[in-house]
Each structure stands twice: as C-alpha cells, then as structure tokens.
Amino acid sequence: MVTSTAAASPGALALMARSTDVRLQAIARAARPDYPAWLSHVKAASGCTRPVRLAGTMLTIETATGRLLASADTARMPDGVIYKACGNRRDSVCPSCSQTYKRDAYQLIRAGLVGGLGVPEHVTEHPAVFPTFTAPSFGEVHTRVVKRHTCGRRATCDCRPDPCHARRDLSVCPHGRRLVCFARHDLTDQNLGTPMCLDCYDHAAQVVWNLQSTELWRRTAEAIRKYIRRLARARGLDPKTFRLAMGKAAEMQRRGVIHFHAIIRLDGTDPDNPDDPGATVPPPAGIDAHDLVAAVEHAARVTRFTTPPHPAVPNGWRMTWGEQLLTKIITVAADGDVTDGMVAAYLAKYATKSTEVTGHTSSRLTDTTINVYADPDGTHTERLVDACWTLGGPRWPVQGPTCGRPCLHRSCTAILQPPPWRPTLAGPLCSLNHKVGACGHRSCATIRVATTDPAAPWRRLRRWAHMLGFGGHFLTKSRRYTATFAFLRNRRVVFRRTETSGPQTAGQTLDEPTTLVVNFLAFVGAGWLSPADAMLANTSAAMAREHQDKAREYLTSIAA
Structure with a gap:
C-alpha cells in the first residue's frame, strides 16, 4: 500500500507525529522536508537495530602544515547526532552488523587457506587439517543421531534418526527417573540437549569446563607444536623450519557446552631471511597432512590438567576433551571432502552465534537480574x-x-x-x-x-x-594465519572516503593520506530516537541489500 502525504496539512502531520501508531509516525517523518537529508545521514547505520549516537565536533586538519581545513558540529546535523552501527557480532542482537562480521570472518578464514589479504597464494599447497574438539559428558541428554545421511543439506536434514536412548533394561537413576527415551527427535525438538535427569546432571562441572576450555585449547595447541617438533627430529629434519598457524571457532551445543572447530596449517620458516622472520613460506618436505592428523589426535588424548582448588571441590576439576574427535584434511579442490570454502563458511556461521541454541539469551547479569535467569531447581x-x-x-x-x-x-x-x-x-x-x-x-x-x-x-x-561460563572469543586465530578484522574495517573506511572524495590525484596513494580527521565526540545514547525512525532506516537498508543481492546474482549469471 502506498500512502500519499502531499495533501496532508501541517496540523495533520503534527497529529501523526504524536500518534501511538508507528506507521503514522513514519508517514509524518517521511513527509518532513529534511527527510532525504536524514536518510542520507543515517545510511551508515541504517540497518543496525541499536546504533550508537555520538555528539560533538569533527575537525579536518592538513597533515603537512597542521592547518585547519574544515570543522563540523553535530548540532547542525539531522537529529543533532551521528549514528554509528553497533558492530555486534551476534545474529540474535543485530542481524545487519552480524552479517558484516560474518562476511569479514569468511574472508579472513578463507584467505588463510587460499591466499590474499597479505597471505601468499602458495598456502594452498601447505598441509592443513580441520579438527573438531568436543567436551566430555556431564550426564545423559536427549540426542538426535542419524547414522547414515541421505539428505543433500545437513541444515535441512529430514533423515530418520535413531531412537534417543532405547534400552531394554529400563534403567532408573538414583532419583527414580527412567533413563529411557524411544523418541526420534526432530531438529526443532525443544527436548534436544536437555538432561535425562536434571538432578543427576553435573551442572557445576560443565560451567567450569566452559570457563577453562580456552586454557585446555591453549595447552592442546602447544602439545601439537611439540609433537611436530619431535617428529621433525625423529625424521632428521630441523624443527625450527616448521611453524603452525591456527584458527578456531567456538560453537555452543544444545546442552550448553562449548566445542571447538579449528584450522591448523603447517608453514615453514626462512632462516636466510632475517629481515622478515614472520614471512609465510612453504614447509620443508617430510611432514604432511596425515602427520598433522596424528599430532591432533595425540594432543587431544594426552592434554589434561586440574583446575585450581575451589571450596566446592578442594582438589579441583579434571579438564579433558571428550571422546568424540573428528579431524579431516582440507583440500582446495572443489571435489574434496572438506574444501576451503566449506570450512570458511562453517566457521563464519558459528562466529555470529552464541547461546541462542540453548534457548537462553540475555545480556551481562547483575545482582538485580540474576533471579530472572537462575534457579537451582x-x-x-x-x-x-x-x-x-x-x-x-x-x-x-x-x-x-x-x-x-x-x-x-x-x-x-x-x-x-x-x-x-x-x-x-x-x-x-x-x-x-x-x-x-x-x-x-x-x-x-x-x-x-x-x-x-x-x-x-x-x-x-x-x-x-x-x-553459561564461557568467557573466550568465538573466533580466534594465530597472528600469522591471516590478516585481522581491524585491517578489513580500515580498508572499508579508506574505500568509503575515497568514494566520497573522488579519485586520487597523481602520485597520491591510499596509504598516504593528506588530511587528518580529529573527532571530539561523546556518547549520548544508543538506539533510534523512535520506532518510526528505526522502521524507516531498517526498511531503507533492506531495500539496499535486496538491490545488491540482485546485482550480485546478475553479475554471477553473466560470468557463468
């Protein structure tokens, strides 16, 4: 439906602006003469659900002479503020910003496997594996197991699963609950991941494992490095000529425990190039991807430690990996079992997820909000x-x-x-x-x-x-694996400024700016000023994304 506001009087528009109906407020906002300027002003954060509002002054200074070229005050801008996207990575919090984060994560992960963003292209020939580390069991939970998949996509799997916990002995736990379930759970079943008996389940050990999982991963990574060094010595190779580059993504399972998907790439070092000791070079012959698989399996089996004592457990908790460990070799060819594109898309997807799969979504808890989400029974x-x-x-x-x-x-x-x-x-x-x-x-x-x-x-x-106890980052990598998120963000800033200011002059490069922007901005709030503003801005961003998707599809069809 298209509503015309051309004949609306100023009094009618004022009534619409004061209305409790968001649609009438949006019509009043769109009928204002400064609406095009406002829409252009909020374009950078138009898709964000809760943008940051900043107020203050911005100065443009010539770097060579220090001369003030221009100044801008947010008081003369629409709404008197600058809108900046929140940048939240969680898809449940801000879909727009999480999509930007997801695309950046995809580019960073894939660049570490095929080259680009400062990584040489010969990394495609380096051995690389894709292991998945799981957590141990803290009690029996409802599961969905499909022994043989016949579906094309696991995300929309419609295969017939096996019974959850089918037993003939009809076992009963100490609390009198039967540990039997003959149901064949669907992917959307709310019982998936919940314990068979809540009182038997070790909730304390699980949250401690989530907290200490990053330390367990650090020790495991070090154990993999030591294994490769010992293997190199055993084969008469110099261990200093081998180096590992790693990246990992954390995934929250339905039972509320973390497990890790990792990428481990074998690189070499160049002792004859002291000027660039961090350069990525091919590894020497003698160690291949199968050796990396053996190193991962060995490290997962032997890595374990005991946490510091706690009044509840004076001897501490024992930290180990679960029995399920799957390590696959990554190939760049499109016909491989695990390709670079599959791995990058898989890890980028989980980089924007959090605890939503468990049904729990909340911000940081305090003494006043803890009782809303916590209950020992x-x-x-x-x-x-x-x-x-x-x-x-x-x-x-x-x-x-x-x-x-x-x-x-x-x-x-x-x-x-x-x-x-x-x-x-x-x-x-x-x-x-x-x-x-x-x-x-x-x-x-x-x-x-x-x-x-x-x-x-x-x-x-x-x-x-x-x-649920996990305090680590959902996507981490070693320094030499690939570039950083900050590198991609800065590149976008340079691109937008270049697009706004026009083409570069002769002899001027993007890495040599001639002006310096100094901001004196203060935080004044978060979120849109009204639901009508949010609806107009998000609708405009959705239309722009749809236009970009259609243009991308058209270019893809032409290239094909």
Whole structure:
C-alpha cells in the first residue's frame, strides 16, 4: 500500500507525529522536508537495530602544515547526532552488523587457506587439517543421531534418526527417573540437549569446563607444536623450519557446552631471511597432512590438567576433551571432502552465534537480574546460570559440613562481611555460642580459601554467567594465519572516503593520506530516537541489500 502525504496539512502531520501508531509516525517523518537529508545521514547505520549516537565536533586538519581545513558540529546535523552501527557480532542482537562480521570472518578464514589479504597464494599447497574438539559428558541428554545421511543439506536434514536412548533394561537413576527415551527427535525438538535427569546432571562441572576450555585449547595447541617438533627430529629434519598457524571457532551445543572447530596449517620458516622472520613460506618436505592428523589426535588424548582448588571441590576439576574427535584434511579442490570454502563458511556461521541454541539469551547479569535467569531447581539453562553465579561468588555460601571442633570463628555477621578477612582463633566466640558439631559454617581451611584467596578465575564465572561460563572469543586465530578484522574495517573506511572524495590525484596513494580527521565526540545514547525512525532506516537498508543481492546474482549469471 502506498500512502500519499502531499495533501496532508501541517496540523495533520503534527497529529501523526504524536500518534501511538508507528506507521503514522513514519508517514509524518517521511513527509518532513529534511527527510532525504536524514536518510542520507543515517545510511551508515541504517540497518543496525541499536546504533550508537555520538555528539560533538569533527575537525579536518592538513597533515603537512597542521592547518585547519574544515570543522563540523553535530548540532547542525539531522537529529543533532551521528549514528554509528553497533558492530555486534551476534545474529540474535543485530542481524545487519552480524552479517558484516560474518562476511569479514569468511574472508579472513578463507584467505588463510587460499591466499590474499597479505597471505601468499602458495598456502594452498601447505598441509592443513580441520579438527573438531568436543567436551566430555556431564550426564545423559536427549540426542538426535542419524547414522547414515541421505539428505543433500545437513541444515535441512529430514533423515530418520535413531531412537534417543532405547534400552531394554529400563534403567532408573538414583532419583527414580527412567533413563529411557524411544523418541526420534526432530531438529526443532525443544527436548534436544536437555538432561535425562536434571538432578543427576553435573551442572557445576560443565560451567567450569566452559570457563577453562580456552586454557585446555591453549595447552592442546602447544602439545601439537611439540609433537611436530619431535617428529621433525625423529625424521632428521630441523624443527625450527616448521611453524603452525591456527584458527578456531567456538560453537555452543544444545546442552550448553562449548566445542571447538579449528584450522591448523603447517608453514615453514626462512632462516636466510632475517629481515622478515614472520614471512609465510612453504614447509620443508617430510611432514604432511596425515602427520598433522596424528599430532591432533595425540594432543587431544594426552592434554589434561586440574583446575585450581575451589571450596566446592578442594582438589579441583579434571579438564579433558571428550571422546568424540573428528579431524579431516582440507583440500582446495572443489571435489574434496572438506574444501576451503566449506570450512570458511562453517566457521563464519558459528562466529555470529552464541547461546541462542540453548534457548537462553540475555545480556551481562547483575545482582538485580540474576533471579530472572537462575534457579537451582529450574530448567537446564537456569541451573547452569545458577551454577555460574554460585561458584563464582566472592564467598562460598555458609552451608555444608559442620566444624569438627568448638567454633572459634568470628560472629556470623563478621564472616559475611566482604574480604579481606582473616579467620583467627583470637576473635570472639560466635554470638550463638555454637557447640561441637552445631556450627553451620564450613571448616576453617575452607573459609580461609573462600575469603582470603582472590580466586580470580572463579570470579569470572559470574562475569560470564550469561554465556553459561564461557568467557573466550568465538573466533580466534594465530597472528600469522591471516590478516585481522581491524585491517578489513580500515580498508572499508579508506574505500568509503575515497568514494566520497573522488579519485586520487597523481602520485597520491591510499596509504598516504593528506588530511587528518580529529573527532571530539561523546556518547549520548544508543538506539533510534523512535520506532518510526528505526522502521524507516531498517526498511531503507533492506531495500539496499535486496538491490545488491540482485546485482550480485546478475553479475554471477553473466560470468557463468
């Protein structure tokens, strides 16, 4: 439907602007004479769901002389602010910005396999593998297993799965629940990933594993490097002539635990080129992709460590990988099992995902919002959030085994004061005059650990409770694998400025700017000023994306 505003009077437009109907507000906004200028002004952030609003002054200075060429004040711009896209990578938060992040991730990952963005093209000949590291089991969950796929695309798989947990013995857990499920779950089944028994499931161990998974990956990567060095020595090769470049993406499974998809590429070093020790060169002959597979399998099998002690588990948690490990060799040819394009698209997709698959979506939690998402007797994700908040507390709750001697702690009120606090035997007796075995506090050693030890690793559980304990980046890579996200963002800025200012003059390059832009901008808010503005800006961005997609399809058809 097309609505005409040409005959609308100023009074009618004013009534539309004050209306509670978003459509009438949008019509009033589009009828204003400054609408084209406003639409052009917000173009850079038009597709963002919650752009950042900045106000202040921008100065353009000549770099050679320091002379002020121009100045601009946001007070003379539409809405009095500059709109900047939020840049959020999560698809559930901002689809537009996440698409930009996803495309950047795809280009960076693929460049590390086929060259480009500063990576030489001969990396296509380097051995490379694609391993997937999974987490161990913390309890039986509802699953969907298809032993043999006949579908063309796994994303829309309609193959018949096997029964979830089909057993003849009808096992019963200690809580009286049957650990049997004969259902053949669909991809959209809400029961997928939920424990068979919530009380048997080790939620505390899972959130700790999520927190320590990045350390487990770091140790595994180092174990792979050591394996390659030992293998080179055993084969009479110089281990210093081999180097590994890695990248990984983290994926949140339905049960709320992280697993990693990685790319491991074998490079060489050039000792005869001291001016550029970081140059990417082909590796020497003698180690191939099958050796990389063996190195990954060995590292995943032997890498394990114990976390620092916690009042709940004084001996710490044991960190290992799960039994499922799949490592495939990456090929550049289109007919390979795992090609560079498949790997890049796969990792880029998960770079924009988070906890949405578990059904939990929230921002960082605080003392005022934790009760909305945490419940020790609630759903699976609510128990995971509660485990993060409980284990990450500054003081372990005053409950558990009783003291084995007359209580000489300070009063209960004093114990609950914030640290630093040192339990001593010189303080007053508890105000309740506790007797042997009657004290509800934990032992002296446990209280000393919980109150005097900073326990910084465990405090991070509260910081990342909204991520179910995982506090790492969802897409990381080694420095020599490929370029950075900042490189791609800066290249886009240069392109847009060049497009705005026109072609470069003779002798002038993009790397040699003649002007310097100095911004004195302050944050004044986030989001659009009204739902009508958001609708108009997002609609304009959607139309522009549709036009670009059609143009891309047309160019592809011509090239074909």
